[in-house]
Amino acid sequence: MQSGRPFAKSVAGEGIIGGQSIDWGRTVDEEIDDWERFFFTLQGEATFMIYDVNTVRIESQLHHLEKCCHVIQQAAEELRGAGEAAVAAFALERGIHIGVECVIEVGSLMIDGFMMREAGGYIDIVDILEDEQVLPSEGAATMRELVRFRERLVRRYETVTSDDLLQQMDAVPVLNAFIRWTREYLVQELGPDYPKESRKSG
Numbered sequence: 001m002q003s004g005r006p007f008a009k010s011v012a013g014e015g016i017i018g019g020q021s022i023d024w025g026r027t028v029d030e031e032i033d034d035w036e037r038f039f040f041t042l043q044g045e046a047t048f049m050i051y052d053v054n055t056v057r058i059e060s061q062l063h064h065l066e067k068c069c070h071v072i073q074q075a076a077e078e079l080r081g082a083g084e085a086a087v088a089a090f091a092l093e094r095g096i097h098i099g100v101e102c103v104i105e106v107g108s109l110m111i112d113g114f115m116m117r118e119a120g121g122y123i124d125i126v127d128i129l130e131d132e133q134v135l136p137s138e139g140a141a142t143m144r145e146l147v148r149f150r151e152r153l154v155r156r157y158e159t160v161t162s163d164d165l166l167q168q169m170d171a172v173p174v175l176n177a178f179i180r181w182t183r184e185y186l187v188q189e190l191g192p193d194y195p196k197e198s199r200k201s202g
Contacts, residue, residue, distance in 0.1 A: 051190065053113030058186070059195055061102045061109075062179050068099035069176050076169050079162055092165045093153055099175045100150040103143065106182055110134065114189065122147045134185045135178070142174040 075091035082088060100122075107125040110116070116132055119125045123144055130140035149168055152160055186194045 051113055051115075053186075053190065054109050055186070055190075055195060058106050058109050058182070061106045062182060065099055065102040065106075065175060065179055068095045068102060069172070071095040072099065072169075072172055072175075076166060076172075079166060084162060089162050089165060093157065093160065096146065096165070096168060096172065097150055097153045099172075100146050103175065103178055104147075106178075107134075110182070110185075122150075135181055139174050139177055139181065142171050143178070145171050146174065 072095035075088045078088035079085055104122055104125055107129050116128050119128055126140055126143050129135045
């Protein structure tokens with residue numbers, strides 16, 4: 001059983017849920033495959049679409065990203081103070097790497113949940129989030145820089161120096177901003193009850 005909640009959103013177009021046309025004015029009990037049973041009351045002349053967004057997983061990743069940002073800041077301060085501190089350098093490498101992974105995981109979940117176009121790779125995920133106005137253009141450009149640096153951390157880690165890591169600190173604030181941008185987009189698309197409607201897995 002997946003964790004999360006399907007959300008209903010008013011959109012323009014034909015009213016379809018689960019492949020069935022909506023008969024307005026009646027209550028619809030719709031069972032979503034692989035999800036617990038939820039009840040949606042459809043009233044008036046509105047049209048609704050179900051977004052299958054795994055908000056529990058998204059929030060889990062955003063919380064972990066917050067931890068990464070804390071580690072990054074602390075490790076950078078230690079590295080600046082000590083010059084060559086192996087533990088701080090490794091912590092900073094890992095913090096940036098996992099922080100980018102959190103962004104990509106959240107991006108993938110949003111692309112799937114909101115039925116955006118299919119992504120062709122990490123950079124393309126950022127491009128899609130920019131196209132869909134999850135990220136502002138300036139933030140997306142900075143995020144692409146971090147994604148490219150992540151490639152060095154994964155493939156050519158032995159070439160990364162302390163100076164290389166500290167040079168990324170100007171770009172790192174975009175990770176904190178990503179948390180805010182993501183939640184703002186989810187509230188916009190899913191309604192003001194997000195994230196209260198995000199259920200904990202049980």
